[in-house]
Amino acid sequence: EDQVTQSPEALRLQEGESSSLNCSYTVSGLRGLFWYRQDPGKGPEFLFTLYSAGEEKEKERLKATLTKKESFLHITAPKPEDSATYLCAVQAWGQNFVFGPGTRLSVLP
Amino acid sequence: KAGVTQTPRYLIKTRGQQVTLSCSPISGHRSVSWYQQTPGQGLQFLFEYFSETQRNKGNFPGRFSGRQFSNSRSEMNVSTLELGDSALYLCATSLSGPPNTEAFFGQGTRLTVV
Numbered sequence: 445e446d447q448v449t450q451s452p453e454a455l456r457l458q459e460g461e462s463s464s465l466n467c468s469y470t471v472s473g474l475r476g477l478f479w480y481r482q483d484p485g486k487g488p489e490f491l492f493t494l495y496s497a498g499e500e501k502e503k504e505r506l507k508a509t510l511t512k513k514e515s516f517l518h519i520t521a522p523k524p525e526d527s528a529t530y531l532c533a534v535q536a537w538g539q540n541f542v543f544g545p546g547t548r549l550s551v552l553p
Numbered sequence: 554k555a556g557v558t559q560t561p562r563y564l565i566k567t568r569g570q571q572v573t574l575s576c577s578p579i580s581g582h583r584s585v586s587w588y589q590q591t592p593g594q595g596l597q598f599l600f601e602y603f604s605e606t607q608r609n610k611g612n613f614p615g616r617f618s619g620r621q622f623s624n625s626r627s628e629m630n631v632s633t634l635e636l637g638d639s640a641l642y643l644c645a646t647s648l649s650g651p652p653n654t655e656a657f658f659g660q661g662t663r664l665t666v667v
Contacts, residue, residue: 480658487557487643487658488596531596540586540609541645541656543596 446471448544450532456550457522465517465547467532477515478541479508480531488531491517522551555579557646557659565665571632574662578625578646585627586656587619590641602627603649634666 451466469477476495480488492501494510501508505526507518517530529548533541558577566572578585586609587599598611602621619629625646631638641663645656 478656485641485661485663487559487645487660490655490657493655533596540598540601540611541596542598543588545595 446534446536446539446542448532448534448542450530450544450547452547453545454548454550456552457519459523459551459553460521462518462520462522464519465530465549467515467517467544468513469515469532469534469544470513471534471536471542473537475535475537475539477510478533478535479515479517480533482529482531482546491530519549522549524551524553527551557582557644557657559642559644559659559662561662562660563663563665565667566634567667568634568636570634571630572634572664574629574631574642574664576627576629576644576646576659578627578644579657582646582648582657583625584647584649584656585621585625586645586647587627587629588643588645589613590643590661591639596643599629631664636666639664639666 448469476493479491482488492508497512499510505520509516527550529546531546532544560575584603586601588596590596601609605621616632621627641661643661645658647656
């Protein structure tokens with residue numbers, strides 16, 4: 445059965461304090477790994493798709509990387525507006541997304 | 554371009570009633586997936602529709618059903634509501650569905666069952 449875990453469950457950072465979020469997965473036949481950001485009371489907002497080990501993608505202060513068993517979302521010099529829940533999801537071939545529980549990030553000014 | 558639109562945004566229903574939620578996809582998107590999000594279980598897949606056909610279904614009871622119309626708009630129905638059905642219901646749309654590249658979510662419908 446496909447599974448996704450995320451750590452830490454919650455993370456508090458000072459503005460400018462860089463850190464990484466982890467997404468560990470087990471899936472038979474990875475088609476893609478997806479990162480989403482979700483603000484309270486809103487739907488998830490698409491950030492990145494990663495397809496193969498070694499792939500990296502960047503967007504502003506965020507950088508996502510992928511290995512065969514996990515993905516990291518690196519946040520460089522975060523700002524308070526980066527506060528949100530970050531969700532990781534995997535997709536096996538022909539299947540729908542399996543989401544992790546998310547990491548709740550708080551960036552304090 | 555317009556995003557994914559879900560209506561209504563908020564809903565309060567009584568146990569035993571039924572409810573219908575609506576999702577209008579981004580123009581050109583033919584795949585619509587539905588998810589239930591609760592604090593305890595996170596995001597759980599309900600079902601996916603493509604070209605008016607259900608292609609995938611998650612592990613939810615038969616009280617949860619859906620359909621898709623020829624214009625790709627989708628509806629989700631929950632019958633005989635239970636307290637545990639209180640959740641944020643999200644739909645996500647994509648061009649073609651799995652194996653897709655990107656799925657875009659609506660704002661969700663917050664259902665409260667009392």
